[in-house]
Amino acid sequence: MNAIGPAGFWSYTHRDDQLDGGRIRRLAEAIAHAFEMTTGDELHVFVDNTSIAWGEQWRARLDSALTSTTFLIPIITPKFLKSQECRREIITFSGHAASLGLDDLILPIHYVDVPQLTEEDSGDEVVQLISRRQWVDWRQLRLEDENSPEYRQAVNQLALRLKSILETPPASGPILVPSSSAEAADQPGFLDSLAEMEIALPEWADTVQKFGEVLESLNAKTQASAIQMQQSDARGGGFAGRLRVTNELAADLGAPVAELAQLGSRYSAELSRIDPGIITMIRMIGEGEVTEEEEASAREIFGQLTEMIVAAREAVPNLQGLSEGAKVMASGSRALRPLMNTIQTAVQQVVDGQTIIEEWGRMIDELEGPKTGS
Template sequence: MTNEQPAGFWSYTRRDDQLDGGRITRLSERIANAFEIITGEPLEIFIDKKSIEWGDAWRARLDSALTGTTFLIPIVTPKFLQSQECRREVIKFAGHAASLGLEELLLPIHYVNVPQLAHEVENQPADEVVELIAKRQWVDWRELRLEDEDSPAYRQAVHKLATKLAEILENAPPATPVEIASPNQNEEDPPGFLEIMAEMEATLPAWQDTVQQFSAIIELIGTETQQATDEISLSDSRGGGFAGRMRVTEELTNRLTDPVRKVDELGTKYWAELSTIDPGVIGIIRQSSQSNLSTEDKESAREFFKVIQELAGVTRGTSAQLQSFSDNVGAAAQGSRQLRPQFRTIQAAVQKVIDGQAIIDEWSRMIGDMEEGEE
């Protein structure tokens, strides 16, 4: 066991806890108690996400050596995946843990059935947060949550989970920063700090281009959808009835085929690029605060971080607009079974860009905190 006191950040939605009679928060207490009985050491559980302490502790531990003793325990339900805050927490923690080679410290609990996580549905747009969770050794609590909390089955399951937490901490390797692999790298001539940052800097304009393409396609989809709405109104005024509405909907479905395919491709590309290099960029930000860097490297880092901060400002505005668009698409999807699959694909693609913003915002936060510390 490590010398630092381990801590668990309980990521859940309050509404889920209310609907389940407070069982989610009680489960956190039972696990902490079982952990202390097993190990003799307390497990601090941070559960009140509205408190200043919760946010400060989250950021402080992620940015320090205590990352290696910090669990994120998402309580996965359909509502959890609908929560932008919960999604951001999983994405940010996954990047930090991966940057230190400690991915097992993300320990999801599958609390209420999520069909995508259980591989029970087909032909659904991919959800990158579900995929992040699926790659971990998540704990299945779907049936256990229906057990009496004092039943032998429930108590044994709590004991087993607490034991698993203790074993992960006991066997986890030392936190090891992950290096970014250069496409031209070979074992005899590994890239230096400058070469790595030059590659990252060259990648940023490509992301901006992807966002611009994405926004253009979304604008086209919005225009086509509004045109169809106007055509339906005109058809209704002429007495076209439901037959007229169906004709307009079918024409819109055909017109959206290519734009929807393109927006799906761009969303996937954007998320894949960001999530792949996220651990490495976090590593660069950490390394740049070290005193053993040369003056040249530190100056290059400042220029690189300036580009990231500018990018964060641009994409933040785009993400806010996309969130509004996604909400409108979701409402429109309820009116037509024919359009629903396309609108789901659009929403999933938009969500990838919104989720990608969580990664960029975390870089921006770390850079801001680092720069404040240098003043």
């Protein structure tokens, strides 16, 4: 299917749709119908992110200027934030949209209450991406009859909002412009972005290495605590002995967990900050909008970036293992719970950051064109 014209990608968890009797998918269809009724134009809505058509259209839209007529509509629920695939979709789309100056193409629907959206200092990058936008409150509407006037009016208002966005010129252009453009002398140029990336790469590599060091420290302390627990049990220490060991472990983990939180926040924030510029830079090379010298410099940096992607990819499984262990420990100890929650947040920041650099890697690979066999 080669969809031309406005398109909306429905980002949701299939389990949420099942639990709500299919209402999430029916909402997508209702909005598409209302949009066509009010504009006369079809809105292509892609709802099954496991289908070939969804994947093909997703890549085609991201890799072309058609992004300016493409919406991402995430259905926000607690399960959405726990779904790595949903997180990947919103992070990836956000970077591409921001690179074109089109941040308003993400329209979150707050479907089931997610308290983090109203918190001022959430450490979750995806929550921040959502909360910075004007999300639609569907928390009560989802309980209404789908044929009720209130529900149908809300669907129509959302369709009108999509129509308004398409008719309104973007407030700003792409994040990055060629350094040779005299009209954009005060904006970051191509070489400016390359220089920033050259500085950032060693810092990211250092962060990944430090994550490994902190991980070793946490594992060592946890294993030592497990031995102490066994010794306490052998002495007949009972639950009081176990509580003492647990409280000592909580105190001992304070410093490394704080360092882990700092590393995770820095890693995620830096990648998100320069993501739109890097995407635009790669796109400019693909469209032949840079000089040979600029392209040669960029490709040298891309080689280093590829090495970083591989190194980070190797580190992520160990961090995810740490996160799973932290989840188990948090469920069994009130003293450890805040620390374990912090660990899970830090690991999630690294995983989200990996989504960003993996997308760079995909785009860089495609600059070389299709590989042919000998």
